[in-house]
């Protein structure tokens with residue numbers, strides 16, 4: 225794998241905003257993040273398998289924004305390709321943002337799905353995202369600055385909606401993000417989990433559901449989704465659900481979870497589970 229730097233005569237000196245590394249930047253949500261972040265003044269490192277698409281996007285963004293854009297073609301499922309991406313995140317202090325976006329989905333019911341495909345999905349959505357997080361975050365902490373954006377999904381909190389392994393992989397992304405938010409709260413590092421609903425990208429075709437089969441009223445454009453997610457980031461949100469009309473609903477859900485967390489561990493089982501023990505004692 226080689227890293228190509230796309231430069232143009234107009235390309236400016238390093239950005240004061242630093243460099244954002246976006247995975248899955250060759251299409252859909254990742255390509256829109258690349259566009260929006262370049263327009264916000266970030267230099268970029270674009271990662272995905274499709275080199276031609278990455279180079280076309282890089283050339284367009286260099287032309288339109290004058291930013292410095294590198295393409296790092298990589299199959300993130302291959303350790304050989306993943307290693308240079310991890311190395312860049314570990315060693316380059318100009319990287320101020322990681323958008324962990326590369327991912328795949330599935331729509332088939334659990335038991336109708338091929339377990340090898342499910343394992344591959346877990347590898348990309350969970351293991352790769354975790355490795356890239358581990359590569360980037362220590363540097364952010366050391367420098368007291370940095371932004372991690374993890375693209376989860378609404379299925380993280382609605383696992384009945386699509387394939388359950390996909391939902392489980394995105395629940396992992398949400399839980400990991402929340403745990404990091406807790407651990408890093410005084411370290412100057414921002415962590416945002418984004419929970420898109422159905423978004424008009426190639427994701428659906430790859431997941432086995434043609435976009436045209438979805439009710440139009442539940443599908444957002446990738447542009448609107450990313451603009452909303454970035455607005456949420458600007459507002460300091462830790463979890464952004466672009467389509468949810470009333471933020472109070474998420475807050476009530478999250479508050480209930482946090483309130484319960486202090487009561488989830490105890491020396492004694494809850495009274496409702498002592499029924500068997502009581503009757504066993506009375507029989508003795």
Ligand SMILES: NC(=O)c1ccc[n+]([C@@H]2O[C@H](COP(=O)([O-])OP(=O)(O)OC[C@H]3O[C@@H](n4cnc5c(N)ncnc54)[C@H](OP(=O)(O)O)[C@@H]3O)[C@@H](O)[C@H]2O)c1
Nearest residue numbers: 248250251252253272273274300326327377422423425427
């Ligand atoms: N679309 C939705 O409705 C929706 C809803 C909620 C969450 N999401 C999440 O949003 C994220 C982006 O998906 P999208 O909707 O934008 O779909 P997409 O257009 O299919 O984009 C997926 C991106 O991931 C890259 N990718 C896939 N496998 C890869 C691999 N092995 N190595 C490197 N890159 C790889 C693809 O590029 P290459 O093929 O060039 O490698 C592509 O750039 C995913 O995490 C998805 O789960 C999507």
